[in-house]
Amino acid sequence: MAKMKNRSKYFYTNEAMGIIPILTILKKIKRTSHAKALLILPFVFHKDTLTFLKSRNKFNSLEEMLVKEIDLFTNFNKRFYSFLSLSINSIILLKELKFIDIVNEELVYLDNSFEYNSELWDRAMDIIKWSDRLSKILDADVATLYLQLRINLWSSQ
Numbered sequence: 001m002a003k004m005k006n007r008s009k010y011f012y013t014n015e016a017m018g019i020i021p022i023l024t025i026l027k028k029i030k031r032t033s034h035a036k037a038l039l040i041l042p043f044v045f046h047k048d049t050l051t052f053l054k055s056r057n058k059f060n061s062l063e064e065m066l067v068k069e070i071d072l073f074t075n076f077n078k079r080f081y082s083f084l085s086l087s088i089n090s091i092i093l094l095k096e097l098k099f100i101d102i103v104n105e106e107l108v109y110l111d112n113s114f115e116y117n118s119e120l121w122d123r124a125m126d127i128i129k130w131s132d133r134l135s136k137i138l139d140a141d142v143a144t145l146y147l148q149l150r151i152n153l154w155s156s157q
Contacts, residue, residue, distance in 0.1 A: 018090030023099055024131040025138065026109035034091075035142045037107050039149070041087045042079035043134055048072055053130040062137045062148050076149045 021044045022037055043049050049072045052065070059065045066073060091107065094100045101108045138145070146153070 015086065015089045015093050018086050019094050019097075019099070021131065021134075022087075022090055022107075023094060023109075025135055026100060026107060028131060028135045029109075029138070031103075031106045031108045032138065033106055033142055036138050036145065037091060038080070038084065038087045039138065039145060040134065041083040041090070042076060043137075045083060046072070046079055050130070053133050059133075060136065062140060062145060065137065066148060073149060077151050080149070080151050
């Protein structure tokens with residue numbers, strides 16, 4: 001089947017697409033807090049950040065990434081809130097499909113033999129490829145991540 005051209009941005013930002021990065025990260029790290037899971041989509045659905053994650057630039061933490069590419073994060077708070085409902089809906093979908101469970105306020109990957117295959121479209125495969133790098137970023141303390149990303153939890157947008 002020929003690839004579609006001129007796809008809408010909404011083709012890439014929906015619950016079906018949202019479950020792929022969340023599930024991919026959880027498959028690697030096995031469990032994470034709700035707060036960290038909510039950070040995944042604002043990273044991956046931002047084209048320039050995804051491009052940086054795919055690049056050969058080396059970094060071991062969010063702090064290093066911020067130093068190298070501060071421009072990628074100037075609007076992270078806005079992206080966080082923009083993707084908040086999509087993130088929550090994707091998590092709910094993963095729970096309903098029994099790919100994850102929620103235990104003690106953590107998302108837990110259920111080993112149900114979910115495998116990715118070559119029929120996933122290019123964007124999904126890109127997300128799967130860079131997931132190790134994002135897993136490394138999410139390994140930090142959740143309060144530190146929210147502080148470094150300047151996510152404002154106390155006032156309305």
